[in-house]
Amino acid sequence: MASSRTLVRRAWARWVGLGSIQRAVLSLIVLGVAWAIALPFIITLWRGITAGTEIWSSLWHARLVPLLVSTLLLTGAVTVGALVLGGSLAWLIERTDLPGRRWLGPMLAAPLVMPCYVIAIWHVSFWGPGGVLSRLLELFGVSVHVPTLYGFFGAWLILVIGTYPYVYMLTRAALRSLDVQLEEAARSLGVRRWHIVTRVTLPLLAPALAAGGLLAAVYVLSDYGAVATLRYETFTTAIYKQLAGRYDQAPAAAMSTVLIALTVLLLVAQQRLWGRGRHYYKASPRPLPLVPLRSWKRWAALGFLVLCVILGVLLPGGVSLYWLLEGVVHPQPMAAFWGTSLADLGSYAWNSLVSASAAATGALFLAWPLAYRAVRYNARGLARLSQAGQALPGVLIALAIALVLHRFVPFLYFTVWALIIAYIVRFFAVALQATEAGLARVPVRLEEAARSLGCSSVGVWWRLTLPLVRPSLIAGWTLVFLNALRELPATLLLRPPGFDTLPVRFWIAAGEGFYAQAAAPALLLMVLSLPLFFLGHQLEVHRGT
Amino acid sequence: MAHEIVIENLLKRFSDDFTLGPLSLAVSQSELLGVIGPSGSGKTTLLRLIAGFERPDSGRIVIGSRTVADAIHWVEPEDRGVGMVFQEYALFPHLTVAENIAFGVPKPVRAQRVRELMELVGLAGFAGRYPHELSGGEQQRVAIARALAAAPNVLLLDEPFSHLDADLRPKMRAFLKVLLQRLGCTTIFVTHDQEEAFELADRVAVLNAGRLEQIDVPERLYREPATRFVAEFIGRPCAVCRRLMRAADLFCALPQLLI
Numbered sequence: 154m155a156s157s158r159t160l161v162r163r164a165w166a167r168w169v170g171l172g173s174i175q176r177a178v179l180s181l182i183v184l185g186v187a188w189a190i191a192l193p194f195i196i197t198l199w200r201g202i203t204a205g206t207e208i209w210s211s212l213w214h215a216r217l218v219p220l221l222v223s224t225l226l227l228t229g230a231v232t233v234g235a236l237v238l239g240g241s242l243a244w245l246i247e248r249t250d251l252p253g254r255r256w257l258g259p260m261l262a263a264p265l266v267m268p269c270y271v272i273a274i275w276h277v278s279f280w281g282p283g284g285v286l287s288r289l290l291e292l293f294g295v296s297v298h299v300p301t302l303y304g305f306f307g308a309w310l311i312l313v314i315g316t317y318p319y320v321y322m323l324t325r326a327a328l329r330s331l332d333v334q335l336e337e338a339a340r341s342l343g344v345r346r347w348h349i350v351t352r353v354t355l356p357l358l359a360p361a362l363a364a365g366g367l368l369a370a371v372y373v374l375s376d377y378g379a380v381a382t383l384r385y386e387t388f389t390t391a392i393y394k395q396l397a398g399r400y401d402q403a404p405a406a407a408m409s410t411v412l413i414a415l416t417v418l419l420l421v422a423q424q425r426l427w428g429r430g431r432h433y434y435k436a437s438p439r440p441l442p443l444v445p446l447r448s449w450k451r452w453a454a455l456g457f458l459v460l461c462v463i464l465g466v467l468l469p470g471g472v473s474l475y476w477l478l479e480g481v482v483h484p485q486p487m488a489a490f491w492g493t494s495l496a497d498l499g500s501y502a503w504n505s506l507v508s509a510s511a512a513a514t515g516a517l518f519l520a521w522p523l524a525y526r527a528v529r530y531n532a533r534g535l536a537r538l539s540q541a542g543q544a545l546p547g548v549l550i551a552l553a554i555a556l557v558l559h560r561f562v563p564f565l566y567f568t569v570w571a572l573i574i575a576y577i578v579r580f581f582a583v584a585l586q587a588t589e590a591g592l593a594r595v596p597v598r599l600e601e602a603a604r605s606l607g608c609s610s611v612g613v614w615w616r617l618t619l620p621l622v623r624p625s626l627i628a629g630w631t632l633v634f635l636n637a638l639r640e641l642p643a644t645l646l647l648r649p650p651g652f653d654t655l656p657v658r659f660w661i662a663a664g665e666g667f668y669a670q671a672a673a674p675a676l677l678l679m680v681l682s683l684p685l686f687f688l689g690h691q692l693e694v695h696r697g698t
Numbered sequence: 699m700a701h702e703i704v705i706e707n708l709l710k711r712f713s714d715d716f717t718l719g720p721l722s723l724a725v726s727q728s729e730l731l732g733v734i735g736p737s738g739s740g741k742t743t744l745l746r747l748i749a750g751f752e753r754p755d756s757g758r759i760v761i762g763s764r765t766v767a768d769a770i771h772w773v774e775p776e777d778r779g780v781g782m783v784f785q786e787y788a789l790f791p792h793l794t795v796a797e798n799i800a801f802g803v804p805k806p807v808r809a810q811r812v813r814e815l816m817e818l819v820g821l822a823g824f825a826g827r828y829p830h831e832l833s834g835g836e837q838q839r840v841a842i843a844r845a846l847a848a849a850p851n852v853l854l855l856d857e858p859f860s861h862l863d864a865d866l867r868p869k870m871r872a873f874l875k876v877l878l879q880r881l882g883c884t885t886i887f888v889t890h891d892q893e894e895a896f897e898l899a900d901r902v903a904v905l906n907a908g909r910l911e912q913i914d915v916p917e918r919l920y921r922e923p924a925t926r927f928v929a930e931f932i933g934r935p936c937a938v939c940r941r942l943m944r945a946a947d948l949f950c951a952l953p954q955l956l957i
Contacts, residue, residue: 334788337751340775341782342802342848352801356792 176530182522187535190519190581193553194413194541200556201410204403212407216391221411224387227308227380228373234313235369239320240362242461245454247328250443252451257458258325262318264465266682268639268656269315270378271675272465274663275472276302276311277382285472308385314465315379316372320365327361333441360426367423374416375546377642378660388412389548389642396552396646406556409549416544470679473672480669498673505654505681508569509637512576513630516584519577520629524588529597536589540582550579551646567649575647576637583636587629591622631684638681655681701760702727702884703748703852708757710747718743718908720757728882731913732899734892736931739905741888742785745854748886749782750775762851781850785857787841789829795840796825802848815843818877835866842874846881853878855887859894871898892932896920904928 245251246258264272279285281301290297302310335357339349377389388408395405446454527536545553554575558566565571595618603613641656648657655674663671701724709719718740725731733741746752748759750766750773758768761780766773790798800812816822819839829837838858845853858874859867875898878885889895895902896916903913904927912924923929 332788334784334786335790337749337775338782338784338788338790338844339801340751341749341778341780342844343776343779344802345776353790357790359792 179522179526180532183526183535186519186523187539190539190578191541193550193557193578194545196556196560197406197409197545197549197553198413200402200406201408201413204407204410208403208407212404216408217411220386220388220391220408223385224374224412224415227305227312227385227387228370230305230309231312231316231373232366232370234309235317235320236362236366238313238461239317239365240324240358242317242458243321243324243328245458247325248441248444249446249454251446251454251458253455253458257462260462260466261458262322263462264314265318265685267315267466267469267679268378268641268682269311269372269376270382270641270656270660271473271678272315272469273307273311273379273382274659274668274671275469275675276307278476278663278668279468279472285475303384305385307383308380310464311379311383312373312376314461315376316369317461319368319372320362323361323365323368324358327358328441331357331441333439336441363426364423367419367426371416371419371423374412374419377546377548388415389546392552393548393642393646396548396555402552402556405552409552412546412549413544416546420544473675473679476668476672477676480672483669498677501653501655501658501674502677504652505638505656508572508654509576509634512573512580512637513584513634515573516577516581516633517588517626517630520581520584520588524585524592527585528589528592536585540585542578542580543582545579547579547640547642548646550575551643554578554643554647567647569649569652571647571649572644572652575643576633576640579640579643580633580636583632584629587625587632588622591625591629594625595621635682635685639678700727701725702729702762703886704758704760705748706758706760708744708747708759709755710743710752711755716740716908718747719754721908721910723903723910723913725884725886727884729884730878730898730900731886732895732902733886733888733905734890734895734902734931735905735911737890738907740908741890741905742856743908744905745782745856745886745888748852749780749854750778778852779848779850780852780854781845781848782854783838783841783845783856783858785860787829787837787861789837789840789844791829793828794825795821795827795829795832798829798840799843799847801844811847815847818846819843820873834862835870838862838870839873842877846883851884853883853885855885857888857890859889859891867894874898904931906931 242261246254246261251257277284280299281287282299284299284301287297287299290299301307331354335353336349339353344352375389376387377393380387381390381393388411392405392408392412395408396402523536523539527533542550554571555566558571558574565574599621600613600617603617604610608616638654639656641660644654644657645660648654653661655678659671659674659678662668662674703725705724706722707720708722709717711717716738721744733744735741743752747754747767748761753772754767756769759766761778764773765771766778790801793801796812796816799815800808803811812825816825819842821836821839821843824832824836824840829840832840838861842855842858855874859870862870871894887895887898892902899916901913901915902919904911904919906927912919912928914922914924919928919932923932
């Protein structure tokens with residue numbers, strides 16, 4: 154007769170091994186979570202589509218065409234810029250003998266650490282008449298007209314700086330995994346260098362370039378902070394104005410439909426491309442030969458790299474330090490009003506940390522059943538559905554959550570919970586991808602092997618599954634956390650009154666021109682974002698807009 | 699017979715203390731030379747020097763009547779007319795079988811050339827497939843066809859059979875032998891399997907720790923090994939096998955003995 158202990162063990166084993174009933178329960182849970190996460194997306198689309206012909210026709214005549222043109226123009230230009238810049242920087246770092254590649258390599262990825270709106274605002278405060286640059290020049294008695302950065306060019310420049318790291322990092326990884334034998338084989342077939350680049354190297358890099366370019370394009374569509382700072386109107390700024398000013402949801406929903414359609418198009422393309430061109434492995438461990446750069450080429454390339462580092466990292470970092478010092482040296486009477494004391498700063502940071510970590514933890518918990526079902530039963534349909542949130546830029550997620558909460562749970566509206574729900578929905582895809590990647594590292598065979606060695610099912614969990622999944626879970630948590638931490642427009646629109654986070658404080662202070670008061674939150678944000686640097690290779694990074 | 703490849707006092711030093719050479723050898727036109735030796739003996743390096751992927755520190759390499767590498771001359775790999783079949787085949791993963799084979803063929807003759815070679819290696823129906831859709835043996839035949847399509851004077855094969863299943867090897871060996879005899883292309887192939895070398899090659903060179911121990915027809919290598927190393931490498935593998943097997947038997951029996 155079986156002892157009670159073995160009975161318990163068997164019951165547990167059946168649960169973990171998932172018999173038909175348990176599987177049905179799991180499916181139900183997954184169904185619920187997936188639809189709940191996708192609901193904001195669906196409702197926004199529905200509201201947009203059913204907005205009525207009047208709204209659509211008035212939109213069509215007044216706004217839609219100019220907005221489409223300006224958004225697509227910026228998206229296209231930034232994507233091309235990011236591809237050219239990121240691709241060429243990756244090549245210079247990986248394939249040439251440039252001096253200082255060791256430390257320039259990571260520095261070039263460093264703009265990832267700064268949210269795009271921070272880069273934009275510090276650049277705006279640096280250039281232009283009365284900016285930091287002209288002030289510094291005046292110290293030396295030089296007075297020149299420094300141009301401002303507003304408009305298309307400024308938005309383009311800042312967004313290229315903010316998005317080229319995606320292309321750069323993916324291309325670098327692809328260059329590193331390129332098999333040197335393929336180029337050697339091409340040479341032994343009598344093909345010249347330049348033709349090898351166009352016929353072998355570029356086609357092999359194409360999947361990485363395309364993936365990076367699409368990441369950049371999706372980012373530009375979702376960006377609010379940078380384009381708002383640089384006064385360039387796109388869909389996000391137009392929708393934001395509609396929501397923040399008049400709180401008129403119907404036209405906003407209609408515009409959102411168009412923006413969602415554009416984003417979904419790009420995301421689908423991205424999923425199609427992801428993983429393509431990877432069905433070969435690197436056969437030869439031999440490193441790729443470096444191209445020697447001589448005389449002027451060497452210095453031109455080095456100057457170019459240093460310029461990129463200055464514009465992307467040193468300038469924004471330096472300007473925030475400048476303003477911080479300025480605030481300390483010349484304290485202003487308004488400072489108290491702007492709440493720059495350490496205690497105030499601490500409360501903003503606390504608000505940020507609590508909301509972001511709650512979102513990260515919640516997202517991972519909800520992602521687990523979906524990932525489990527997707528990996529173990531290869532049932533990915535519902536998991537796909539739950540990723541819909543990533544097609545909603547920060548501005549739209551605010552609108553979507555407002556619509557849903559208004560209708561179903563009005564008492565949550567304008568509470569911290571609304572904010573946390575918004576973060577979870579928006580960044581759920583990141584949590585899901587990380588969990589799936591982790592679970593994929595624990596094949597069922599491995600668990601079976603452990604069981605055959607006499608390990609109990611609980612033991613298998615504790616000794617095998619968890620340690621193998623843990624790194625991915627940590628990475629996923631950190632990514633959701635950082636994305637939520639830096640999310641700007643959704644926080645601005647959904648936060649309860651008085652609930653200020655670091656990005657909100659930074660944005661409001663900088664928006665009023667109180668740069669000295671914006672410096673501390675910005676620097677804190679950068680410091681907190683540093684882990685992104687180490688997670689860089691994961692690249693499911695969707696930065697807050 | 700005229701020499702197609704002449705190597706004189708070739709020397710190549712690597713940072714990790716490995717040195718190939720000084721080494722001299724000559725390969726006649728249409729000859730099939732096998733190069734054998736234990737792993738790390740410099741076989742692949744020798745091929746890479748001939749192909750032009752490595753620059754020798756000193757010595758001379760002549761292919762045909764042209765000096766391709768010495769103290770003054772240097773001919774880039776793409777100008778040497780040397781075809782190479784890599785150990786892992788190095789097929790272009792983004793190109794189909796036909797596109798892979800056509801890679802080094804000038805446009806005007808491309809279509810016809812590709813058709814001929816696909817028939818020659820018995821892959822006539824595979825034009826539209828991608829490398830990852832092929833078996834190991836098929837991949838190898840594509841790699842050989844690709845190298846031959848560029849009409850090289852010299853063909854280099856790096857461990858051509860090492861990535862094939864054991865039951866496929868004799869078949870591919872026979873196929874390659876017939877093919878090379880028909881084409882009359884000067885060929886050097888590298889292997890660590892002496893049986894393979896003896897079956898295929900006209901002459902066999904034995905390398906050990908970067909030095910050429912002996913180069914001769916298989917029969918003479920077997921009967922009159924020049925050095926102790928050659929004798930052991932050629933003559934005793936079976937004895938070693940037997941001893942190993944006896945050791946393994948004993949090892950398996952140990953638990954029973956102990957109980």
